[in-house]
Amino acid sequence: TPFLEAFESLLRFAENRTSSLFETAYRPMAKEAAEPVKELFTDISLYILGAETTVESAVLRFFDSLFPLVYSRLINPGITDLSEDYTECLRLTRQDINPFGRYSKNMVTELSKSLWASRMLSQALSLGIEVINTTEHAALTKECSKALVKMQYCPHCQGLTLIRPCVGYCLNVMRGCLASVSELDAQWREYISTLEYLTNEMAASHDLEIALTGIRNSINEAILHAQLNGPQLSATV
Numbered sequence: 001t002p003f004l005e006a007f008e009s010l011l012r013f014a015e016n017r018t019s020s021l022f023e024t025a026y027r028p029m030a031k032e033a034a035e036p037v038k039e040l041f042t043d044i045s046l047y048i049l050g051a052e053t054t055v056e057s058a059v060l061r062f063f064d065s066l067f068p069l070v071y072s073r074l075i076n077p078g079i080t081d082l083s084e085d086y087t088e089c090l091r092l093t094r095q096d097i098n099p100f101g102r103y104s105k106n107m108v109t110e111l112s113k114s115l116w117a118s119r120m121l122s123q124a125l126s127l128g129i130e131v132i133n134t135t136e137h138a139a140l141t142k143e144c145s146k147a148l149v150k151m152q153y154c155p156h157c158q159g160l161t162l163i164r165p166c167v168g169y170c171l172n173v174m175r176g177c178l179a180s181v182s183e184l185d186a187q188w189r190e191y192i193s194t195l196e197y198l199t200n201e202m203a204a205s206h207d208l209e210i211a212l213t214g215i216r217n218s219i220n221e222a223i224l225h226a227q228l229n230g231p232q233l234s235a236t237v
Contacts, residue, residue, distance in 0.1 A: 003121070003122070003125060004122075007048065007118070007122075007208070008045075010208065010209055010212055011041055011044065011045055011212065013212075013213070014041065014212035014213050014215055014216075015037065015038070015041040017213060017215075017216050018037050018040075018041075018215050018216045018219060019033075019034060019037055020216075021216050021219060021220055022034075022037070025220065026073075026074065026223065028073040028074065028077065029069040029070070029073035029074065032069050032073075033066065033069055035065075036062050036065035036066055036069075037062075039061070039062065039065070040058060040059070040061075040062040040215075043057075043058035043061070043062075044058055044111075044115065044212075047115060047119060048115060048118045048119045048122055049119075049122055050119065050122065050123050050126075055108060055111050055112045055115050055116075056108045056112070059104065059107050059108045059111065060095065060104065060108070063094060063100055063104045063222070064091045064092075064094045064095075065091065066100075066219075066222075066223075067090050067091065067094040067097075067099055067100075067226075068082060068087045068090040068091060070099065070223055070226050070227075071090055071099070071226075071233070071234075071237065074223070074226070074227055074230075075226065075227060075230040075233060075234060076230075076234060090237070093237075097233065097236055097237065099225075099226040099229070099233050100222035100223075100225055100226055101222070101225045101226075101229075103218060103221045103222035103225055104222055106218065107215070107218040107219075107222070110211060110214060110218065111211050111215070113211075114202070114207060114208050114210070114211035114212075115208070115211065117198055117201045117202050117208070118202060118208050120198055121195070121198040121199065121202065124191070124194060124195055124198065125195075127191075128191065128195075131184070131188070131191075135181050135184065138180060138181055140177060141177075141180075143176065144173075144176055144177040147173045147176055147177070148173060148177065151165045151169060151170065151173050152165075
């Protein structure tokens with residue numbers, strides 16, 4: 001739960017930060033860009049939570065939607081209105097025309113590693129919850145139940161309610177009670193090791209916060225590139 005709450009908070013912050021880019025630097029297209037921005041961050045959220053999608057498809061879909069807006073509002077601001085067919089044509093040819101240069105692919109590369117680590121951690125935590133819930137409600141054998149009662153209440157019969165069972169006795173009882181799930185030990189240790197690896201990856205080169213907050217700069221650089229090549233893009237279109 002803390003992981004998901006932190007992730008959702010970070011995602012909202014990055015989305016608001018990206019939206020503010022259009023509101024401050026590209027006001028003519030800010031209103032129309034709101035939906036593509038929302039879709040981008042929704043796709044990113046779904047990817048991290050394990051949906052059958054890819055970072056590349058999410059990013060490229062965003063730039064497909066962005067190109068008609070950049071073309072009609074920034075490169076050719078004299079265009080009052082684009083027909084639906086013309087807008088769709090621009091969307092479909094965006095990858096061939098490549099108006100955003102290397103910046104769209106760079107954004108895919110920068111996000112992929114960080115979001116992959118987050119996706120794997122999210123799935124691993126979900127798996128851990130399932131295992132914990134399963135083992136937590138494992139049925140106790142009769143022998144185990146008797147041993148637990150004996151360990152807990154035998155001193156009580158003598159009025160020694162504050163004396164705890166010795167460590168060795170307690171461990172023996174626990175070993176007997178947990179015998180049915182003891183085969184999980186090796187896999188569980190490997191699972192914990194994997195969690196440690198993923199969290200280290202996220203804290204190092206695959207920092208999720210840096211990746212998400214960097215989306216704003218990547219989009220800005222892509223738009224600036226398109227504007228600088230505006231005349232050539234118009235001729236190509």
